Amino acid sequence: EDKVVQSPLSLVVHEGDTVTLNCSYEVTNFRSLLWYKQEKKAPTFLFMLTSSGIEKKSGRLSSILDKKELSSILNITATQTGDSAIYLCAVEAYNQGGKLIFGQGTELSVKP
């Protein structure tokens, strides 16, 4: 059965710290991996990764996919309290139109 696992499940850091969130997957016919940020509302799209080894970057956030290791990491540098949220990793497979398989999420709390 297709599966996405995130670690850690929760994390508490202080402002200014750098964090690394992990996502591993077991999916038949992998197509892409997506990262979302969820505060007390709907998930908001961060990145979509399809090619191994190519880093996607947006401000202080960056992510990279390792297809050989079936995993991805999401890095956040110089964390701010506004980064506090649940970070969700999801995977899409070919021939599974519109279906994202989500991990459990990592709950990040950034203290001032």
Place this chain on the structure above:
Amino acid sequence: KAGVTQTPRYLIKTRGQQVTLSCSPISGHRSVSWYQQTPGQGLQFLFEYFSETQRNKGNFPGRFSGRQFSNSRSEMNVSTLELGDSALYLCASSSDFPRSSYEQYFGPGTRLTVT
């Protein structure tokens, strides 16, 4: 561009009743997916519609159904509600064109409480 909209935002129903939730995708998006989010199970895929056709379905009982209209708006229906159906129901839309791009954008969700 307006985002994905869902109505209603909150709903309280009684066991045994049925409910219909609505989702309007981003203008130009033709694919609509539905997800159920609960604290215990996380985000789970219900089904996806494209051009009024269900393309994919998750592992939910037949009480959960949906449809899509010609303007891409979608509805999902849950019949014979159970307490365990209490959840946040999210819909997401995607352009599905070009086919290589498949970012899904989520609506605010409908919070359903079954008593």
